[in-house]
Amino acid sequence: MLYPIMTTTRNLIDLSGVWRFKLDDGKGIENGYFKDRLYGKVYNMPVPSSFNDLIEDKEVREHVGAVWYEKEFELSKGILNEDRVVLRFGSVTHKAVVFLNGKEICRNKGGFLPFEVVLEKDMLVNRNRLTILVDNTLDNTTLPVGGVKELDNVSKGLEELMIPKVKRHIAYCVDFFNYSGIHRPVKIYTTPKEFIKDITLITDIVEEKGIIDYSVQASFDGDVFVEVIDKEGKNIATATGKNNRIEIENAKLWEPGAAYLYEIKVTLKDGDKILDVYYEKCGVRTVKVEAGKFLINGKPFYFKGFGKHEDSNSNGRGLNEVINRKDFSLMKWIGANSFRTSHYPYSEEIMRLADEEGIVVIDEVPAVGLHVNFMNTYMGIKSSQSTWEVLKTKEQHEKDIRELIKRDKNHPCVVMWCVANETALEEEGSYAYFKPIIDLARGLDAQKRPITLVSHIAYPLNTEEAHKVCAELDVLCFNRYYGWYWGVGEVELVEGVIVKELEMWWEHHKKPMMYTEFGADTVNGLKETTPVIYSEDYQQLYYEVHGRAFDKMEYFIGEQVWNFADFATRYDSIMRVGGNKKGIFTRERKPKMAAYTLKKRWEQIPDFNYKK
Template sequence: MKVSLFVLTLWCVTIHGLLYPEESETRQIRSLDGLWEFRLDEAGVGKTEQWFAKPHLPSPTILMPVPASYNDITQNITIHQHIGMVWYARDFFFHNTAPRWVLRFQAAHYEANVWVNGQSAVDHSGGHLPFEVDITRFISSSASYSKVRIVVAVNNTLTSTTLPPGYLHIYNPTYRVLETPFDFFNYAGIDRSVILYSTSNNYIQDITIDTDSIDFDSQHVATSAVLSYSVTIGGTTHQTNTLRLIIELFDAQDILVVNNTDSQSRLIVNKPNLWEPCGMNHTHPCTEESYLYTLKVTLYDDASPMNILDIYRIPHVGIRTIRLTDSKFLVNERPFYFHGANAHEDSDIRGKGFDRVILAKHFNLYGWLHGNAFRTSHYPYADEFYAMANRFGIAIIGETPAVGLKKDQFVSQATLDHHKQVVTEMISRDRNHPSVLMWSLANEPESGDPEAKGYFSALA
């Protein structure tokens, strides 16, 4: 029997997060979305010929929008059906006013190699999840303005050890067929935004916040809540004994509720407003926004004349608990029934390219359906989906891209290692979203296979 395997968000993992790029008093953000140089690499010679070091990609090139899957942008069937490497490139100038610059790709499908000013910067395997790299060392620190050239090679070839898996059949140099165990198109390319952002040399690297407990009175009104948090500082240029933190929690009216100065501690909130899925107990209609707090973390350096080094805010802190009994799924100690549908990010022309128009339509459809939950079938969705779900009280079952796993994968250590990495990246990105109530490890695996138990036991 084929089933989807789910894991509750009760996991405790020790991993560094990928904080979503948020602009603040100390952080600059620049979108690199737009039209990029693009070409196929049907012969697979781009790396050998060092296209990444050239001032322009070799012709023939076209302009390709980012973010977007490249498959449906043109009327060229060869591009639509392409299996293998494609290349993107763009130049830009920026005002070099910060000590540290980070280049972030919200996602690229499937394997990406990135060069900055002709130098290898970062490689990433797996679509649907972000990756980033500190590019400070690749740019001129002496100039007020810097010119940067980014070149990206993206390979959509799936193998028995990728997630999802695939099997490439090469009949001749110009005829290839990718056999896949799933029923959706293998859209590819830089399908989410590319972002450049700045930080100080010492910066807020990671934040985790969760609800430990909520106390209720006899009428089930929340009287207090305990939140646990942890802040990780990155960077090594200053003496750490001069660094200090202030952690502040603000309500929806931007009024300070509670603060702390420890890097890891608890916050006690009196008379908290709770986050809950819409329509739950008829107290939160799906036409209204859910209650969200904002966590502000400020990093100071008492030895620095500027004093404030970094400020980062999480704008979607939801106070809520989840618990299972033998027969019920409880949110804030009340029974919750998942009522919704699966979805895909696919849309006309864009493929899996992120688009806020499609995002808004997606959530309006959910409101029309009176849904309160969805599963991100069959891969992690864009960060912005989760932010919208936080606001409108839509519960999420976040899913890995592990579709159609069978014995080939269950006996493969390479697949297992990659699967662990994907789960780690997914949890690292999504763990602070109150909307995420569960994670799905796989969709429709051959779970009856004798090797499946050991494989999934190793994941969980």
């Protein structure tokens, strides 16, 4: 899916700003909220943003179910005269039903990827009313997986104390807050009747030549003219045809920390008549897994970085260009070169910024929570439930993989696809579920990037089912919390455990391995003379010990800390005080002591050839 831009043949309108907002009372559809202007208890709500933290009302913050957004707009005669007028949503969490002037025009399920609908001319009037029903309910068919449960604050056996009963509906989605709303921009763009539908780029490096194989999909079987423009604005290569190869002598490569982007100008013509023009950025680089190494441009790459979240004060998960800029600056300051989009696709704006800044990305679908026995695995308890019989996520999982790869396929920053995080890998049925998912992702990506799936520690660890899934992957990624959830307070003892487990996986699969999560909750400012849990001293020691273990492993290709910054979590859990505190930076983006520990380590580790 092409990102909406303005060109000589395309117009663009951003509907971001203040919308009208109303909680649904369970009867919004029945009462026809979409038929007329929203009325009653209506708030002003900025778009994009999460609605949860923007109104000082517990009912709003904890709302589970439907809400309504409304925006009125007019279109100029110039826009109305365009052949195609398209309404596009960057993301709506997690389900959306879209009404225009009281009539339903589209609906979407999935909270982290764009969707769009063509606005037919007979739908539009002088002043248009756009109404969106947004539903944040999670269940066993959604990604993330979640649910709604009714809580009672009276423990069994204490009824005689006459404590008032309070029943609440709580959405749960593992260990991050279920921020909801219209999280990314809502835009209207236009195209000519005959237009460029999609562009696919595949790059290679042969000797000193940069190779760009391109494919253009268009609605019209006309002529396609392609130009390559360098950073100085010079046209350095041309080609014709919907499918062709372009060779660039002495090409400048896209590399971590040293990004170089060419601009690909695609023109669709009918003879001498220009029908449509679109620009796509292109970074010439290669990605390959070979002999236990992860190669970018043929050189062994070492991942240094973070698991992150789209999360900031007040804004929640809404697009925040200022925070994105700050986060990239902090990543470069600390010596990081990469992050994972845990646990969902991030905004297109973040991906475009990563391209520009030379930050490497592991791109992940929102397949988190696929484990109905997750807590039991912590305690070594065998459950009678089967995750793969209870969950009904396959349809949504395949939809998200298709849409993620379609959206992000041309980004040079994306070097690996992650198809799930911390699933019931050890349970019977996981191979039957994931084999088609992995094959789908592999078949969809023209660049043939490596595929991974992030595993967690489970008991039993060494199951045949888990090994069958791992055999299908290109890189083994581990979330491990030795010294925190296991051996808490005894981090000095876990170095040998880390090495022993990694040796086991290498012996079984002979594949490159990396940690995609490891960390310890830390209260900013808590200092101790001896390292105790929650102190900054303990967090520093934690990363020092892990670094020593990682350096012993020849085929260990990277370390991504959990987490970049403290983030919001569920508010009904006594495990978290004000959110997850495993951040190297506070939620306000201030460094903890461990930031300097990691900075010292990572600045001494080169991006390439650290593990030769």
